[in-house]
Amino acid sequence: MYDLLVVGAGPYGLSIASHAAAAGLSLRIVGRPMASWRDHMPRGMFLKSEPWASNLSDPEGRWSLDAYCAEQGMTARHGEPIPVEAFASYGLWFARHAGPPVDERMVTALRLCPGGFEATLEDGERLHARTVALAIGVLPFTEVPSALRSLAPAHVSHSSDHSDLERFRDRDVTVVGGGQAALETAALLAELGARARVLARAPRLNWNDLPPSRERSPWQSARSPLSGLGCGWRNWLYSERPGWFRLLPEAKRAHIAKTALGPAGAWWVRERFEPVVEVRLGQRITSAYEWGSSVRLELTSRNGEPSSLETEHVIAATGFKATCGRLGLLTDxxxxxxxxxxxxxxxxxxxxxxxxPGLFFAGLTTASGFGPAMRFVHGATFTAETLVRGVRRRLRSRAAGDRIPAPGAGVRLTGTGAVVQN
Structure with a gap:
């Protein structure tokens, strides 16, 4: 039986495995390395975060993005976005050097067993571990507006469904959403020759500014410190002190996790986007249905005026919602x-x-507990260090025959996935 099973091999899973191996734990990490980045993002996309804020985490800090770029003869400069393909390759390089080999099979079910957990892999093999870290990324949590869910896959998809947008060349495509995924997807579609438009509920699009220089005066740093999530003391708190964030009241944490660092496009997308993409703002989709070979969207404006729109395909770039009910690999x-x-x-x-007890979470699922940093690669360092410390604490407790109380009261999940008050 392993001390730790890490489920997921993205930035969080690889970082946790690296720290756990350095701590001397017997462990197994399973999952396709960097799957979201390799298989669910179209070529031509770039990282929105700065290169220095996009490192995976190993205890000695040896396997940074800077080190990878230097080895490859590339540059990783502040203010110069990194291609997604390069970041995915960096993750694979990190996996080869910074931790144990990755078992690329997927976990299909996780259940309790005497002494810990039993994980069933896609080929039927079963693994046993005293503790488990679920670092499953964002793909299980895709969010599509309810009005679009009745459409066939030929007419609607999520932005994370696409590693290649070529099939939309010369077609009419509507992208729903106002964040980076929506705006960059629309720009890429237009560059392929598609008739691309963005449809958003917000009254305007938000764009991030060119980041300020990292070389700052003491006065500038004191007034508005630069952090992995941007400038300002609030962003610094979210980025550099997730443990402090957890001390906030639960309702406040949930509100911040939902609203902080809201939808916005990167500065380098704007010049590609604005000349070529149609934009329809302040519009809510009330219904959608097939209309011949196309889709007809019925819309309502912010002041209640109805309108309609015909398009060949709708891409929902509407993010992810990490609820317990979507953790399908967990048994009852x-x-x-x-x-x-x-x-x-x-x-x-x-x-x-x-x-x-013994089941740990990492990444997007923990944003309401530890803040917006958990939505970004930058949060992997704090998570890996803290989570592995918790695993060791749990293992020591079991060895001593004690029981560490589980986290405090909240709400619980019924067998059907419903959420009820304790």
Whole structure:
């Protein structure tokens, strides 16, 4: 039986595995390395975060993005976006050097067993571990507006469904959303020759400014410090002190996790986007249905005026919602013990441990507990260090025959996935 099973091999899973191996834990990491970045982002996309804020984490800091770029004869400069393909390759390089080999099979079910957990892999093999870290990324949590869910896949998709947009060349495509994924996807579609438009509920699009220089005066740094999530003391708190964020009241944490660093496009997308993409703002989709070979969208403006739109395909770039009910790999015996906070995400304690003893979460699922940094690669360092410390604490407790209380009360999940008050 392993000390730790890491489920997921993206930036968070690889970072956790690196720290766990350095701590001397017996572990296994399973999942396709950097799958979201390799298989679910079209070529031509770039990282929105700065290169220095996009490092995976190993205890000695040897396997940084800077080190990878230097080895490859590339540059990683502040203010110069990194191609997604290069970042995915960096993750594979990190996986080869910074931790144990990755087992690329997928986990199909996770259940409780004597002494810990049993994970069933896609080929039927079963692994056993005393503790588990779920670092499954964002793909299980795709969010599509309810008005679009009845459409066939030929007419609607999520932005994360595409590694290649070539099939939309010369077609009419409507992208729903106003964030980076929507705006960059629309720009790429237009550059392929598609008739691309963006449809958003917001009254205007937001654009990030060119980042300020990292070389700043003491006065500038004191007034508005630069952090991995941007400038300002609030962003610095989210970025550099997730442990402090957790001390806020639950309702406040959930509100900040939902609203902070809201939808916005990177400065380098704007000049590609504005000349070639149609924009329709302040519009809500009330219904959608097939109309011959196309889709007809019925819309309502912010002041209640109806309108309609015909398009050949709709791409929902509407983000992700990390609720417990979407954790399909958990069997009922695990789900029954899982508590959730008000937004439906797992309740986690100070070390990322859930209410199921020995089951830890990482990444987007923990944003309501530890803040907006958990939505970005930058949060992997704090998570890996803290979570592995929690795993070691749990293992010591079991060895001593003690029981560490699970995180405090929240809400719990029923067998059907419904959320109810404790």
């Amino acid at each position: 015996d695990v789900r029954h013990g899982l508590r959730a906070v008000r937004d439906g995400s797992p309740a986690v304690g100070r070390d990322f441990e859930s209410s199921v």
